[in-house]
Amino acid sequence: xxxxxxxxxxxxxxxxxxxxxxxxxxxxxxxxxxxxxxxxxxxxxxxxxxxxxxxxxxxxxxxxxxxxxxxxxxxxxxxxxxxxxxxxxxxxxxxxxxxxxxxxxxxxxxxxxxxxxxxxxxxxxxxxxxxxxxxxxxxxxxxxxxxxxxxxxxxxxxxxxxxxxxxxxxxxxxxxxxxxxxxxxxxxxxxxxxxxxxxxxxxxxxxxxxxxxxxxxxxxxxxxxxxxxxxxxxxxxxxxxxxxxxxxxxxxxxxxxxxxxxxxxxxxxxxxxxxxxxxxxxxxxxxxxxxxxxxxxxxxxxxxxxxxxxxxxxxxxxxxxxxxxxxxxxxxxxxxxxxxxxxxxxxxxxxxxxxxxxxxxxxxxxxxxxxxxxxxxxxxxxxxxxxxxxxxxxxxxxxxxxxxxxxxxxxxxxxxxxxxxxxxxx
Amino acid sequence: xxxxxxxxxxxxxxxxxxxxxxxxxxxxxxxxxxxxxxxxxxxxxxxxxxxxxxxxxxxxxxxxxxxxxxxxxxxxxxxxxxxxxxxxxxxxxxxxxxxxxxxxxxxxxxxxxxxxxxxxxxxxxxxxxxxxxxxxxxxxxxxxxxxxxxxxxxxxxxxxxxxxxxxxxxxxxxxxxxxxxxxxxxxxxxxxxxxxxxxxxxxxxxxxxxxxxxxxxxxxxxxxxxxxxxxxxxxxxxxxxxxxxxxxxxxxxxxxxxxxxxxxxxxxxxxxxxxxxxxxxxxxxxxxxxxxxxxxxxxxxxxxxxxxxxxxxxxxxxxxxxxxxxxxxxxxxxxxxxxxxxxxxxxxxxxxxxxxxxxxxxx
Numbered sequence: 001x002x003x004x005x006x007x008x009x010x011x012x013x014x015x016x017x018x019x020x021x022x023x024x025x026x027x028x029x030x031x032x033x034x035x036x037x038x039x040x041x042x043x044x045x046x047x048x049x050x051x052x053x054x055x056x057x058x059x060x061x062x063x064x065x066x067x068x069x070x071x072x073x074x075x076x077x078x079x080x081x082x083x084x085x086x087x088x089x090x091x092x093x094x095x096x097x098x099x100x101x102x103x104x105x106x107x108x109x110x111x112x113x114x115x116x117x118x119x120x121x122x123x124x125x126x127x128x129x130x131x132x133x134x135x136x137x138x139x140x141x142x143x144x145x146x147x148x149x150x151x152x153x154x155x156x157x158x159x160x161x162x163x164x165x166x167x168x169x170x171x172x173x174x175x176x177x178x179x180x181x182x183x184x185x186x187x188x189x190x191x192x193x194x195x196x197x198x199x200x201x202x203x204x205x206x207x208x209x210x211x212x213x214x215x216x217x218x219x220x221x222x223x224x225x226x227x228x229x230x231x232x233x234x235x236x237x238x239x240x241x242x243x244x245x246x247x248x249x250x251x252x253x254x255x256x257x258x259x260x261x262x263x264x265x266x267x268x269x270x271x272x273x274x275x276x277x278x279x280x281x282x283x284x285x286x287x288x289x290x291x292x293x294x295x296x297x298x299x300x301x302x303x304x305x306x307x308x309x310x311x312x313x314x315x316x317x318x319x320x321x322x323x324x325x326x327x328x329x330x331x332x333x334x335x336x337x338x339x340x341x342x343x344x345x346x347x348x349x350x351x352x353x354x355x356x357x358x359x360x361x362x363x364x365x366x367x368x369x370x371x372x373x374x375x376x377x378x379x380x381x382x383x384x385x386x387x388x389x390x391x392x393x394x395x396x397x398x399x400x401x402x403x404x405x406x407x408x409x410x411x412x413x414x415x416x417x418x419x420x421x422x423x424x425x426x
Numbered sequence: 427x428x429x430x431x432x433x434x435x436x437x438x439x440x441x442x443x444x445x446x447x448x449x450x451x452x453x454x455x456x457x458x459x460x461x462x463x464x465x466x467x468x469x470x471x472x473x474x475x476x477x478x479x480x481x482x483x484x485x486x487x488x489x490x491x492x493x494x495x496x497x498x499x500x501x502x503x504x505x506x507x508x509x510x511x512x513x514x515x516x517x518x519x520x521x522x523x524x525x526x527x528x529x530x531x532x533x534x535x536x537x538x539x540x541x542x543x544x545x546x547x548x549x550x551x552x553x554x555x556x557x558x559x560x561x562x563x564x565x566x567x568x569x570x571x572x573x574x575x576x577x578x579x580x581x582x583x584x585x586x587x588x589x590x591x592x593x594x595x596x597x598x599x600x601x602x603x604x605x606x607x608x609x610x611x612x613x614x615x616x617x618x619x620x621x622x623x624x625x626x627x628x629x630x631x632x633x634x635x636x637x638x639x640x641x642x643x644x645x646x647x648x649x650x651x652x653x654x655x656x657x658x659x660x661x662x663x664x665x666x667x668x669x670x671x672x673x674x675x676x677x678x679x680x681x682x683x684x685x686x687x688x689x690x691x692x693x694x695x696x697x698x699x700x701x702x703x704x705x706x707x708x709x710x711x712x713x714x715x716x717x718x719x720x721x722x723x724x725x726x727x728x729x730x731x732x733x734x735x736x737x738x739x740x741x742x743x744x745x746x747x748x749x750x751x752x753x754x755x756x757x758x759x760x761x762x763x764x765x766x767x768x769x770x771x772x773x774x775x776x777x778x779x780x781x782x783x784x785x786x787x788x789x
Contacts, residue, residue, distance in 0.1 A: 023549045026542065140660075143525050148671045196653070196671050203657045204585075379584040388593040389452060389655075 047110035050174030053158025056126040098138030114144035119177040131257035147196035153252035155215040164245040188281040189265030208372040213250040276304040288350035293333035316404035327416035351412040359408040429563035431634030437696040450600040453655040454591025456647040461601030463639030466608040472765030484615035485710040513731030514745040544697035545725035569688035576672040585654035606750035
């Protein structure tokens, strides 16, 4: 009996050893299968869509333009510097945005993919008629598109504009767009709106969405004059030469997915200042003491604006204080703004007044022209008063915003004066 | 055990299961998670003292307190709930893998590979699983912490209010209905015999559970600051999407790839634990010591069960309505009834003991 039990136990331990080895082998096989190489595609078989353009087409159709990157030539050959030829462009008409890639795939031996798409450019004419959020619904549903791609409104047909994105620094078109999206930090004349920002703002419903405007650059002529460099939208600044034939300035305002108006570069700057998105920019103002002269200042936003709000006999009253630091970088007024504190204060107050006037004009446009809040003032200050969604909805913020009293106080502090102590001629 | 508990619970938030809390909790999904977690803990606490006995698992107590017939029925119900959870979770994970990595591969093939990868390691027993869990725990938390920190760069505090979302009464009602979201905590009671002392068990259970609930609430809170309600409610894969919008310019992009790989590993280890627990339950239900012979069976059930839902939405709805809203009574009543019956029996034994002693003294 004891011998039989021993034999049984030995057999059991042998079986257990064999089973352990089988399990290890199977597990190793699984490890090789788990990475999913069954679904792989060679890079040479693929082509990447960098920019997508959407224009109107007859009927309910859309005219789609793709800027296509050839992945095989992207890296350049061995020993050569990295540089890429101009992208390839393709335009076609399709009834829906979602299935547009199929049409493009039909005339290419590569697999077209949107995983590297950096921007979607929509024609202004189209979005005045159609609901943009509804039209680009496929973008957020389709697995290849990313919610961080840049959404841009074009004042010219996207089909004509996309091939114009051609940097002389050999930056590929999709990267030009990607670099341009961060220019807002240094110019303040264009917002950085991703697809996610746009959809979130539209769906929240208490704020109007804005997108940057792109347009073809205007050529400089002998008679070319503009009042101020920032009082323009894309395509209105005359420039000769330069890097690109396109320009990023201004913003398009959307109410419920429809384009309802444009913001000029200076207005976008006010928007960015009130939403604490700007870092640094240069500004030129008329000299407060010598009207024929002008002063250039560099402005830095280090602190967010302080927004307070209360109900004044049923009417909303916002008080916004925007602290800013600035440095005098140029003046032809021959006034000693550096060593005379009284003059420094005069210049600071002139800047305050200039920006307050611009802000008031923009707020007036929002209340009367766009019928909504582009700054999200309600979200940042007022919504905290409400504990539930039902209470907030019942408050009808947008309606109240259009009748609200909004005081904006800019608080410029001159903290630096460049490298000169006193101006020329004093 | 702490690592196991946290991987099981926190791993859940990274798959589409998070949609359930976001859908019912709106902008206050984090609050719903806290309420459901607290309620589940309150339901379980009355039976905690039973687990002072080192060698008895939840099933042993069920048989002991309810008798063989009712104990088997209750055990079977728990096993069924666990199998449904495995099948629905497996399908959700496979869907997320399809979207993230393998869009054209047949889902049946992915499920097959997944089932193999989640069943085979179970043969190595709790020690192997525990050690690999510890590694995954570190990986998962590094990934999760970094993801939350990266997400903060896209966060807007103004997305937070209204802080009570749909309102406190609504949240409390949904909190009760969705306490099944944390029902995986019952697995700790099955693993009790693997811990030496009651003190160790109680500490790892309470710490692991509370930390997991707090982590889930924190993750949902940060997520809401990045993608607010109602946009968040429109997403099928919330955390994959939020990882995709993390953007630091041209040089740091597509970090969701790193996140997704860590998620797959943690998801597999989580399912390993589920298969282990289900096999253990089968063995205990049939009163046999060798759980290994049930691994293949549980694996096969998971494979076929995960293929039943025709779409991800039906899978998610089933998980929400059947596994949580319709089953919340099961998760509430079993621990409470077990604790209560055990307490009454103990009290009666004590009284009988006292009476017997008094009679003896009188005699």
